Amino acid sequence: MRPGATDAAGRGSGGSAVPTLDVDRSDPAHRAWLNEAVRKVQADANRSADTHLLRFPLPPEWGIDLYLKDESTHPTGSLKHRLARSLFLYGLCNGWIRPEAPVVEASSGSTAVSEAYFASLIGVPFIAVMPRTTSREKCRLIEFHGARCHFVDDPRTMYAEAAALAERTGGHYMDQFTYAERATDWRGNNNIAESIYSQLRLERHPVPAWIVATAGTGGTSATIARYVRYMQHDTHVCVADPENSCFFDGWKEHDPHATSERGSRIEGIGRPRMEPSFVTGAIDRMMKVPDAASVAAVRALDRVIGRKAGGSTGTGLWSALRIVAEMANQGRPGSVVTLVCDPGERYLDKYYSDTWLAEQGLDITPYAQVIDTFLAAGRWEE
Known part of the structure; x- marks a missing residue:
């Protein structure tokens, strides 16, 4: 081997040492935001009888x-309050939910109401992708928490539209239909x-x-x-x-x-x-x-x-x-x-x-x- 090269096991052949590769993405400001967001979500559970x-x-x-x-x-x-809390904790601790980036969800209503609440609690935007037939009262409750309703005519397209919307906005698609069973203890x-x-x-x-x-x-x-x-x-x-x-x-x-x-x-x-x-x-x-x-x-x-x-x-x-x-x-x-x-x-x-x-x-x-x-x-x- 030529000087400074490494073999398959990563060993050098003499000469200068192989440098350690190091990528540090830690950010004290982000960690502080994350800690505060998790605290707020957990405090909601502590306040609720x-x-x-x-x-x-x-x-x-x-x-x-x-x-x-x-x-x-x-x-x-609604029942979805428990689910939304679990999904937000799961997304935060996985590093998926970030400051100022929108959270997007495909929902027929109640989950979106609850997720809009938690998004408002931690200060991130929220967009609910839902069927156009969703009750007016649910839409009002979602918007009450400062979130936006994005309607589709065919309920079967909710998933793809939510994923595409998250991609376009640089946000996170929460995807309750995949993560509901694993986010809850x-x-x-x-x-x-x-x-x-x-x-x-x-x-x-x-x-x-x-x-x-x-x-x-x-x-x-x-x-x-x-x-x-x-x-x-x-x-x-x-x-x-x-x-x-x-x-x-x-x-x-x-x-x-x-x-x-x-x-x-x-x-x-x-x-x-x-x-x-x-x-x-x-x-x-x-x-x-x-x-x-x-x-x-x-x-x-x-x-x-x-x-x-x-x-x-x-x-x-x-x-x-x-x-x-x-x-x-x-x-x-x-x-x-x-x-x-x-x-x-x-x-x-x-x-x-x-x-x-x-x-x-x-x-x-x-x-x-x-x-x-x-x-x-x-x-x-x-």
Whole structure:
């Protein structure tokens, strides 16, 4: 070898030593900004009390308790507040979120509301890429936090448009549909599953027979199912899926490439493709719920406990009531938990509007009768 050259192992042949390669990208000002951003996001969790676990009244002789974990009481009003917090911490600690660079998200609404809140909290711009059919109230809430709504006509194009927009603006595409299941610590750390079990501790059936979730990204169902298995609880996890979503078919047929040609009418859940965060192997059961049944259930919730909630809550409640009916028919006591995902006030022009139902061709009467008959006489006659 010539003097100063190195062999394959990096050894010199004599002469001058091989210089050490050194690239230092540390920046005290950036590290100070990052530390402050993480502190602000963590402080938000520290300020927030846990969400309530509501009881849905059932005949006492059944020996069954039905609970709804009310995630609408988060500061941004939905289940997605937990996800957005986790995604921001994940993005910050990975070095993806930077000062002044926009954060871009593909979302049908609630995630965007929550991410807009956290973007405002740490002082970065936020752009939500969403279907043009997203409720006006959700758009107003996103803009309230100083963010911008970017609409697409075809929900299936949200992903590509969000990625392209992040590229054009030099920002970060948050991509909740990929990172939801990995950004949340499913072993504990005050996740939604740990909270449910803690709140049930003094109830007569502290370990639920079933937890029913709905899926948009799949992050919540993955967190709950993994926690159940990690803690070795004798609980099963059911995911309720709306019309115009591919999750049910993809799960049933073990098809990771399943798609749907139309977008879901139930905002926040149901997807046109199998999302990376939808962990099929962790789920015990799935139900395909008609959209009219989801609306009937969410209106029944308002009648029974005086709480309005979004359509995704109705999808989960319909499935939970159906499971309760099975347990009652088998004479099997226990508890069932489902979720209040977000408040109904965001959907007064949709799920609580008879005009909207007529425009969509949805008749909720048969499903409302199923619920009323069940609660009055204990018979599920679907």
